[in-house]
Amino acid sequence: MTSDTTARLLRLLALLQTRREWAGLDLADRLGVTVRTVRRDIDRLRELGYPVDSARGHGGGYRLASGTDLPPLLLDDDEAVAIAVALRTAAGGLTGIEETALRALAKLEQVLPRRLRGQVTALQGSVAGITWEDRGPRADPALLATLAVACRDHEVLTFDYTTRHGASSSRRAEPCHLVASGRLWYLLAHDVAKDDWRVFRLDRISDPTPTGRRVPPRPVPGADPAAFVADRLSAAPTRYRAVATVQASADHLRAHTPGLATRIRPGSGDTCLVDASDDSLTRIAQTLAALGADYTLDAAPEVVRHLHATAHRTLRSLTAETGQDGA
Numbered sequence: 001m002t003s004d005t006t007a008r009l010l011r012l013l014a015l016l017q018t019r020r021e022w023a024g025l026d027l028a029d030r031l032g033v034t035v036r037t038v039r040r041d042i043d044r045l046r047e048l049g050y051p052v053d054s055a056r057g058h059g060g061g062y063r064l065a066s067g068t069d070l071p072p073l074l075l076d077d078d079e080a081v082a083i084a085v086a087l088r089t090a091a092g093g094l095t096g097i098e099e100t101a102l103r104a105l106a107k108l109e110q111v112l113p114r115r116l117r118g119q120v121t122a123l124q125g126s127v128a129g130i131t132w133e134d135r136g137p138r139a140d141p142a143l144l145a146t147l148a149v150a151c152r153d154h155e156v157l158t159f160d161y162t163t164r165h166g167a168s169s170s171r172r173a174e175p176c177h178l179v180a181s182g183r184l185w186y187l188l189a190h191d192v193a194k195d196d197w198r199v200f201r202l203d204r205i206s207d208p209t210p211t212g213r214r215v216p217p218r219p220v221p222g223a224d225p226a227a228f229v230a231d232r233l234s235a236a237p238t239r240y241r242a243v244a245t246v247q248a249s250a251d252h253l254r255a256h257t258p259g260l261a262t263r264i265r266p267g268s269g270d271t272c273l274v275d276a277s278d279d280s281l282t283r284i285a286q287t288l289a290a291l292g293a294d295y296t297l298d299a300a301p302e303v304v305r306h307l308h309a310t311a312h313r314t315l316r317s318l319t320a321e322t323g324q325d326g327a
Helices: 003-018 024-031 035-047 077-091 098-111 114-126 141-153 225-235 250-256 258-263 281-289 301-326
Strands: 052-055 061-064 155-162 168-181 184-191 196-201 205-214 242-246 264-266 272-275 295-299
Touching (some): 003 035, 024 035, 024 061, 035 052, 077 114, 141 155, 141 205, 168 225, 184 225, 196 225, 225 258, 242 281, 250 264, 250 272, 281 295, 281 301
Antiparallel strands (some): 155 168, 155 205, 168 184, 264 272
């Protein structure tokens, strides 16, 4: 093969990995070649061991499928299992690389043979690690992978969802984007029944089932999924209100407290507003303690009483310790 052909095959392989199915005409247009050339290139990929399925019809259709053998990625079975487990673990909440790991995991599991998928699931369920801090709800890596593929393919999903009040219901939605915020993951999707955009916490989603129905991609209001989710989260009702005016810039606070990114709004001068509102008084106190800067607080009476009680307990413990040292 010439260098041009090799480069085109690599480009073709990359395209097949970005979408569940491609029409032959679309591939030809992307590659700048004829449909006949696409067919020849598909045959070359098959000869190299890549399992490409095809469908009849005008222009044809192609998809990269899982085969009986792992495509030649220079990985043996054990290495493929190890990488898949590592990516699932990273996608489930390893700070800083969750989204990158999720994209890589979606590509790998798309072509992973069924026998290896079973090994990955068994190993993932059998291995545990010691956690020295409570990081709250964590996203299930398998759920992340399922939702990522549905977002990529614009495929309608059904799933069960439990609300913040504990009520459970069945949902049918068009997944759009996955958004990470601190320790939590959210699915931005268009709810079919409500004909409106909704934000779903991943740790409250169960039994996701692809329907096989694909829909055209919907433009997100404002064209920024992360900003849209942030606005929805900040507007969500909470039991206790607590808004702090912090003596630090929004950029400074975001850099030092990444878990609060969606709750921070620029204020006047070198100040910012932090919405620490929550259903838990303890979490509000923890959020405020983590600010690392002076602030004034506009909060519900219950929040103020809880903070006073917490401060008094701390002072009493310090007084008792000082008294013991001086005895």
